[in-house]
Amino acid sequence: MGNKEISKRYEDAKRRYQEIGVDVDKALEKLQETKISMHCWQGDDVIGFLNPDGELSGGIMSTGDYPGRARTPEELRQDIDKAFSLIPSKHKLNLHAMYVDTDEEVDLNEIEPKHFKKWVDWAKECEVGLDFNPTFFNHPMFKDGYTLAHPDKEVRDFWIEHGKRSRVISEYFGKELGQKSYNNFWVPDGMKDNPVDRLSPRKRLMESYDEIFSEKIDERYTEDAVESKLFGIGAEAYTVGSHEFYMGYGISRGKTVLMDAGHYHPTEVISNKISALALFSDSLMLHVSRPIRWDSDHVIIMDDELQEIMREIVRNDLLDKTAIGLDFFDATINRIAAWVVGVRNAQKALLKALLDPIAELKEAEQTFDFTKRMVYTEEMKDLPYADVWNYFCQKNEVPVGLAWYDEVKAYEEEILSKR
Structure with a gap:
């Protein structure tokens, strides 16, 4: 998957999360500093x-x-060093x-x-x-x-x-x-x-x-x-x-x-x-x-x-x-x-x-709207967090998806196998 495709999927995912009140940029800022x-x-x-x-x-x-x-x-x-180079x-x-x-x-x-x-x-x-x-x-x-x-x-x-x-x-x-x-x-x-x-x-x-x-x-x-x-x-x-x-x-x-x-x-x-x-x-x-x-x-x-x-x-x-x-x-x-x-x-x-709509979920619980709480928590499982994650990796210039494993296998062949 190329950079343009990753960015496009991220923008699409961002819109879907915004529909339920989630600020994706803020979430990524918090993830970056943790x-x-x-x-x-x-x-x-x-x-x-x-x-x-x-x-x-x-x-x-x-x-x-x-x-x-x-x-x-x-x-x-x-x-x-090798592990850190593959982690955002x-x-x-x-x-x-x-x-x-x-x-x-x-x-x-x-x-x-x-x-x-x-x-x-x-x-x-x-x-x-x-x-x-x-x-x-x-x-x-x-x-x-x-x-x-x-x-x-x-x-x-x-x-x-x-x-x-x-x-x-x-x-x-x-x-x-x-x-x-x-x-x-x-x-x-x-x-x-x-x-x-x-x-x-x-x-x-x-x-x-x-x-x-x-x-x-x-x-x-x-x-x-x-x-x-x-x-x-x-x-x-x-x-x-x-x-x-x-x-x-x-x-x-x-x-x-x-x-x-x-x-x-x-x-x-x-x-x-x-x-x-x-x-x-x-x-x-x-x-x-x-x-x-x-x-x-x-x-x-x-x-x-x-x-x-x-x-x-x-x-x-x-x-x-x-x-x-x-x-x-x-x-x-x-x-x-x-x-x-x-x-x-x-x-x-x-x-x-x-990426959870925490305020919405807490309000539902505090007003005893357990139906909404269940509907939202279940629907969240289907939202495209992986597209946000892939963008986060791209932004941090580390491999996206399985590409990092290719680097580990190459490192194993070049370095680890000779120990």
């Missing part, structure tokens, strides 16, 4: 560069052996602490901003922001299934120091790049079988976090987030950092609560939790993922929950207070394609939400 935080760990199967020969721990598993995995920081940045507008990269880029021998309780300078230099050149995550797994000090909640003070102190240093690094990202860096804390602590004492580990976890967050940090540049989980491999019966723990901790301590789409019971969805949390928190953070029967972190597709998450954010005017990140890892498919599919789907779902 940054998705793309996670670095899809590119190398969650291995990192601190301990690349170690085995994954902390209930995390990446399956598959698709060729071309990034083995060095340079290869990973090269792959990220400017975004952020979500970086885990274990992705240090330094010639020094350094451990997690010794990391400093200088160990991430190459990432910052790259981000400046690419004009992207950086978010951060302390790495509380894949390390010898992850002992007996515990980190910050471990009964041994020496173990806790190691991880507390790591948490403190991570906050300094996140602040450094924000200062250097002029974009607030979200620093997300997640720990895998838990038990495989039923514990006798659930309270003591949670008390230790609370006290460890209080120590980490006791040092003042400039909130203009960084924001702490805390993330819950239902269970993991080796922690099937009990997770210390449950949803209730982090909801209480985040709200009582003024921290951002992060909700991951895969970290709840199979019948729970985070879309239904967003509005409730928004009443009690000044900011929200999401990890948009796709669980299949458990927290399997599949590449996000255009399913009902992805669309409902974006609708909740847009319909409740929460976009400006919500940080949207992705979290999935699949080693059975081309890793760059996984990134591109994921980010573009998140943007498409957001666009669909932005």
Whole structure:
């Protein structure tokens, strides 16, 4: 499809949306300025560069052996560059602490901003922001299934120091790049079988976090987030950092609560939790993922929950207070394609939400006109949002339709196949 055809279809779609009171240009402006935080760990199967020969721990598993995995920081940045070149507008990269880029021998309780300078230099050149995550797994000090909640003070102190240093690094990202860096804390602590004492580990976890967050940090540049989980491999019966723990901790301590789409019971969805949390928190953070029967972190597709998450954010005017990140890892498919599919789907779902006649729908609901509400929401499903999306891609000078996949296949043949 040529540029003229794309533009013509866009103008036709724009007229159809205007008929129901939707300002398409305004929707595209909002989409343009909304940054998705793309996670670095899809590119190398969650291995990192601190301990690349170690085995994954902390209930995390990446399956598959698709060729071309990034083995060095340079290869990973090269792959990220390729993915970003196929995704419209400017975004952020979500970086885990274990992705240090330094010639020094350094451990997690010794990391400093200088160990991430190459990432910052790259981000400046690419004009992207950086978010951060302390790495509380894949390390010898992850002992007996515990980190910050471990009964041994020496173990806790190691991880507390790591948490403190991570906050300094996140602040450094924000200062250097002029974009607030979200620093997300997640720990895998838990038990495989039923514990006798659930309270003591949670008390230790609370006290460890209080120590980490006791040092003042400039909130203009960084924001702490805390993330819950239902269970993991080796922690099937009990997770210390449950949803209730982090909801209480985040709200009582003024921290951002992060909700991951895969970290709840199979019948729970985070879309239904967003509005409730928004009443009690000044900011929200999401990890948009796709669980299949458990927290399997599949590449996000255009399913009902992805669309409902974006609708909740847009319909409740929460976009400006919500940080949207992705979290999935699949080693059975081309890793760059996984990134591109994921980010573009998140943007498409957001666009669909932005193209809803929200005022009309809310008025119908508030006047108990449920017939109109149903008629409009069903009719919206047939409107040509894809023509608006294609125009958005064209405007941002990225491939339209399947053309991006041709570039990924060429990159695989030229670069990935030779690793």
